[in-house]
Amino acid sequence: GAVVSQHPSRVICKSGTSVKIECRSLDFQATTMFWYRQFPKKSLMLMATSNEGSKATYEQGVEKDKFLINHASLTLSTLTVTSAHPEDSSFYICSARDWGSSNQPQHFGDGTRLSIL
Amino acid sequence: AQKITQTQPGMFVQEKEAVTLDCTYDTSDQSYGLFWYKQPSSGEMIFLIYQGSYDEQNATEGRYSLNFQKARKSANLVISASQLGDSAMYFCAMSDSGSARQLTFGSGTQLTVLP
Numbered sequence: 001g002a003v004v005s006q007h008p009s010r011v012i013c014k015s016g017t018s019v020k021i022e023c024r025s026l027d028f029q030a031t032t033m034f035w036y037r038q039f040p041k042k043s044l045m046l047m048a049t050s051n052e053g054s055k056a057t058y059e060q061g062v063e064k065d066k067f068l069i070n071h072a073s074l075t076l077s078t079l080t081v082t083s084a085h086p087e088d089s090s091f092y093i094c095s096a097r098d099w100g101s102s103n104q105p106q107h108f109g110d111g112t113r114l115s116i117l
Numbered sequence: 118a119q120k121i122t123q124t125q126p127g128m129f130v131q132e133k134e135a136v137t138l139d140c141t142y143d144t145s146d147q148s149y150g151l152f153w154y155k156q157p158s159s160g161e162m163i164f165l166i167y168q169g170s171y172d173e174q175n176a177t178e179g180r181y182s183l184n185f186q187k188a189r190k191s192a193n194l195v196i197s198a199s200q201l202g203d204s205a206m207y208f209c210a211m212s213d214s215g216s217a218r219q220l221t222f223g224s225g226t227q228l229t230v231l232p
């Protein structure tokens with residue numbers, strides 16, 4: 001089945017650091033990937049839709065300059081949390097869909113737990 | 118705008134029994150997809166089952182079945198013969214008819230299977 005790899009799985013860093021999270025589709029091409037944020041015991045909140053070769057589409061209320069998204073190839077999208085602060089601590093998870101069929105579900109990475117000290 | 122409602126924040130079920138997790142949705146689209154995902158405490162999102170809005174038969178995948186009632190706009194997940202490993206958060210989600218097929222998630226149901 002379709003596999004999405006997300007790295008790193010866990011990050012602990014100091015306030016002010018920029019953190020890059022990678023999302024790779026391992027066995028399929030993904031022209032579109034999605035980035036979500038999830039607070040403890042809450043649902044997934046869509047942050048942005050990442051399109052290969054073009055600018056990401058951000059959801060309302062998501063800071064574009066804070067959460068930089070790059071989708072340089074059909075198998076890789078990156079999310080960079082710039083100058084991270086404690087309020088950015090959260091669980092970030094990406095997903096991608098194989099465009100072979102409109103019925104294909106989104107396949108998720110295993111997520112990244114980000115803790116800013 | 119699409120909306121997914123899961124009214125059961127938490128559910129308990131005895132091992133080997135069946136359990137139904139409720140999901141209702143609201144959309145103005147004629148074409149849409151409904152999904153269920155399982156999220157264990159480790160965090161990964163595991164796809165369970167899919168139902169298309171034009172599918173006449175209810176979807177089934179092993180112990181999972183989706184009770185799709187289009188007129189009532191409900192898409193309940195039925196888990197038969199519950200196992201301890203089924204304890205997790207379960208999310209109902211809907212995709213829109215746009216090219217990106219964005220997902221809208223419900224608030225989730227925390228299922229606990231009791232031995």
